[in-house]
Amino acid sequence: MFRSNNVTARIFERQISSPAPGTSVHCARRFYENIVPCHTIFDIECPDILFRKFSDDGQYLITFSRNHQDLVVYRPTWLSYSCREQDCPDHDLPSKANKFESFFTQLYSVTLACSGELICKDFFLYSEKNQFGIFASSTAQIHDAPAVGGAIQGIPSIEKITFHLVRLEDGVILDERVFCNDYINLAHSMGVFLYDDLVAIVSLRYQRIHILQIRDSGNLVDVRSIGEYCREDDELFLNSSTQCMSIPGRNRNHNVGNGPDHTNQMPEGSFLSGLKQRLLSFIFRGIWNEEDDPTMRMQCLKKKFYFHFQDYADLVIWKVQFLDRHHLLIKFGSVDGGVARNTDNHPAFFAVYNMETTEIISFYQNSADELYTLFELFCDHFHSSSKNSFYMNFLSTHSNNIHALEQLRCNKNKASSLPQFVKKMLSTLPFNCQSQSPSPYFDHSLFRYDDKLISATDRHRQSTDHPIKFISRRQPNILKFKIKPGPESGNADTRTKKISSFLFHPILPLAISVQQTLFLQPAVMKILKRI
Amino acid sequence: MLGSWPSFDPHNFSQFKPNDPANPSKMTPVTYRPTHDRTLPPPDQVIAPEAKNILLRHFYQPAEEKLRSKRAPCDNPSPERASKLPRPSASDNSI
Numbered sequence: 001m002f003r004s005n006n007v008t009a010r011i012f013e014r015q016i017s018s019p020a021p022g023t024s025v026h027c028a029r030r031f032y033e034n035i036v037p038c039h040t041i042f043d044i045e046c047p048d049i050l051f052r053k054f055s056d057d058g059q060y061l062i063t064f065s066r067n068h069q070d071l072v073v074y075r076p077t078w079l080s081y082s083c084r085e086q087d088c089p090d091h092d093l094p095s096k097a098n099k100f101e102s103f104f105t106q107l108y109s110v111t112l113a114c115s116g117e118l119i120c121k122d123f124f125l126y127s128e129k130n131q132f133g134i135f136a137s138s139t140a141q142i143h144d145a146p147a148v149g150g151a152i153q154g155i156p157s158i159e160k161i162t163f164h165l166v167r168l169e170d171g172v173i174l175d176e177r178v179f180c181n182d183y184i185n186l187a188h189s190m191g192v193f194l195y196d197d198l199v200a201i202v203s204l205r206y207q208r209i210h211i212l213q214i215r216d217s218g219n220l221v222d223v224r225s226i227g228e229y230c231r232e233d234d235e236l237f238l239n240s241s242t243q244c245m246s247i248p249g250r251n252r253n254h255n256v257g258n259g260p261d262h263t264n265q266m267p268e269g270s271f272l273s274g275l276k277q278r279l280l281s282f283i284f285r286g287i288w289n290e291e292d293d294p295t296m297r298m299q300c301l302k303k304k305f306y307f308h309f310q311d312y313a314d315l316v317i318w319k320v321q322f323l324d325r326h327h328l329l330i331k332f333g334s335v336d337g338g339v340a341r342n343t344d345n346h347p348a349f350f351a352v353y354n355m356e357t358t359e360i361i362s363f364y365q366n367s368a369d370e371l372y373t374l375f376e377l378f379c380d381h382f383h384s385s386s387k388n389s390f391y392m393n394f395l396s397t398h399s400n401n402i403h404a405l406e407q408l409r410c411n412k413n414k415a416s417s418l419p420q421f422v423k424k425m426l427s428t429l430p431f432n433c434q435s436q437s438p439s440p441y442f443d444h445s446l447f448r449y450d451d452k453l454i455s456a457t458d459r460h461r462q463s464t465d466h467p468i469k470f471i472s473r474r475q476p477n478i479l480k481f482k483i484k485p486g487p488e489s490g491n492a493d494t495r496t497k498k499i500s501s502f503l504f505h506p507i508l509p510l511a512i513s514v515q516q517t518l519f520l521q522p523a524v525m526k527i528l529k530r531i
Numbered sequence: 532m533l534g535s536w537p538s539f540d541p542h543n544f545s546q547f548k549p550n551d552p553a554n555p556s557k558m559t560p561v562t563y564r565p566t567h568d569r570t571l572p573p574p575d576q577v578i579a580p581e582a583k584n585i586l587l588r589h590f591y592q593p594a595e596e597k598l599r600s601k602r603a604p605c606d607n608p609s610p611e612r613a614s615k616l617p618r619p620s621a622s623d624n625s626i
Binding site: 327361381 | 584585587589590591593594
C-alpha cells in the first residue's frame with residue numbers, strides 16, 4: 001500500500017510497484033482519499049424532476065417527471081476548465097460550473113405510465129450487462145379487495161401493475177409484463193429481485209413467485225411460477241387427475257387453462273400449495289429425525305408440529321431474494337405482516353429453497369442464532385451480485401471490513417436483549433435488490449461516517465441541520481469532506497419534518513443531495529463535486 | 532553490459548555469458564519426469580468448481596450431516612469425502 005498521503009507521491013509509487021495479489025481494486029480506491037467531493041454547489045436551477053439514483057456503472061442518472069408519468073434519463077458528464085493565468089487558485093470557476101446542465105446531459109424522456117397509472121418513483125433495477133432498466137407503474141391500491149380467484153384475504157389489490165424493460169442507451173421500451181388485480185410490493189423494489197438475467201417477482205396476493213428471464217434481445221420470458229406449483233408440470237398432472245375424477249359430472253364447466261380460473265375446479269383449501277407442502281414436510285421430517293424413540297418422537301411432533309400446524313399452514317410469502325441462480329431465500333410470516341411497514345413485532349421465518357430440485361434446504365425462525373451467525377460471517381453472500389456487476393463485489397459490509405464488524409459488535413454489546421438484537425438484524429433479510437451504493441466514499445476502510453445519518457443503503461432519512469462528516473480512517477481526526485443537507489443559509493422553518501436522500505455517483509467524486517419536506521414544496525438540491 | 536557494474540564480489544558474474552542474438556542458445560530446459568506413480572490422479576478424476584457458494588454450503592451442511600449419521604450404522608464406515616470427487620457441476624448458464 002502507499003507510504004505517503006500525498007497524491008503525487010502515490011501516483012509515482014503506483015508507477016513502480018504493483019499491489020499485493022487480489023488487492024488491485026482496494027489499492028486503486030485509496031486514491032479516493034485524495035479526491036473527495038469537497039465543493040458544494042447550491043441554489044441550482046434544475047428541472048422539476050424526482051431523482052431516483054445513478055445506475056451502478058455510473059453511466060446514467062435516472063429521474064422521473066414530477067407527474068410520475070415520464071422517465072427522464074441523463075448522462076453524468078464532467079466539466080473541464082483550464083486557466084493559464086498566474087493566480088489560478090484564486091480565480092472563480094466560470095458561471096457554467098454552477099449549472100445543472102453542465103453536469104448532466106439529458107438523453108431522452110419517455111412516457112412509461114398511461115393515464116390512470118403512476119410510475120413508482122422508488123422502483124428501479126439495472127441490468128449492467130445489457131444496460132437494461134426495469135421500471136414499474138401501477139394504478140391506485142384498493143384496500144378492501146375481496147379474496148377471489150385464489151387470492152389471500154387481507155392483502156390489498158392493485159388493478160394493474162406494469163413492469164417495463166427499457167434499454168437505457170436510447171430509451172426504447174423493449175418489453176412489458178402486466179399483472180392484473182394483484183399486489184406486488186414496489187416500494188424500494190422490495191417485491192422484485194434481479195440476479196444476473198433472472199427476475200423474481202413476488203405476488204403477495206396470489207402467493208406466487210414468478211421467475212422471469214431477461215434475454216439479450218430484450219424479451220422478458222417466463223421461466224416458472226413457484227407457489228401453488230413447484231415443478232413446471234405439476235399443474236398439468238393435477239389437472240389431468242381432477243379431470244379423471246370428475247368425468248361422471250361432465251356437464252359442469254371445466255376450464256383447463258392457465259391463470260387462476262382453474263382453481264375453481266377444486267374446492268377452496270382442499271390442497272395446500274406446492275411450496276407450503278414442501279415446507280411442512282421439511283419441518284415434519286426435521287422433528288421426526290431428532291428423536292429415535294417412537295414415543296418421544298410422537299411427543300415432539302405433537303408439541304412442536306401439530307400444535308402449531310395451523311400457524312405453519314397459514315404462513316404467507318413476504319419477500320424473496322436469490323442466493324444464486326438456483327436458490328431462493330424466502331421470508332414467511334403472517335398475513336398482517338405482509339403489507340405492514342414495520343414487521344418487527346410479527347413472527348417471521350426464513351427458508352432456503354432450491355428451484356431445481358424443488359426442495360426446502362433449511363428453515364429458521366427470525367430469532368435463530370445459527371442464521372444470525374451465518375449473517376455475521378457471510379453477509380456478502382446475501383448481497384448476491386452476479387458476475388456481470390463488477391463494482392457490486394466491493395461493497396463494504398461487516399463480513400469483509402473490520403471497522404464495520406467492530407461497529408456491529410459494539411451495537412450487539414450495547415443491545416439490551418440478544419434475541420431482540422438478532423431479530424432486528426435478521427429483519428433486514430432478504431435484502432432489497434441493488435439497495436447499496438457502490439460508491440467508494442461509503443467504504444469503511446477509507447472513511448468514517450455516522451451510519452444513522454448516511455449510509456450506502458439507498459433510503460430516505462430524516463434530515464438534520466448538522467453537516468454530515470466524512471472523516472479519514474487512516475488519519476483520524478482529519479475531516480475529508482462534509483455534506484450539509486439543507487439550504488446553505490440554514491432552514492428557516494425548523495418545525496417541519498424534512499427528509500434527505502443522497503445520490504452518490506459510483507465512480508466520479510460527484511454526489512447529489514436532495515432535501516424535501518413531506519409537502520410538495522420544491523426540494524433543495526445540491527451537487528457536491530471535486531474542483 | 533553487466534560486467535562493468537559494481538558488485539560485492541568481482542567474481543560473481545564471471546560465469547555469465549550474455550545472450551548473443553546472432554548465436555541463439557541451444558539449451559532446452561530439462562523436463563521433469565516422475566520416478567514413481569504415487570502422485571498420479573485417478574484416471575476418472577474430474578476437477579470441477581464447487582457450484583455452491585460458502586453460504587449455501589453452510590445451509591446444506593446440517594442436512595448432509597444428518598444423512599451421513601443415518602447412513603453410518605447401515606453401511607461400512609466410508610472414509611472422509613475427498614475434496615476432489617467426480618461430480619457433475621450444476622451449469623450456471625442453464626436454467
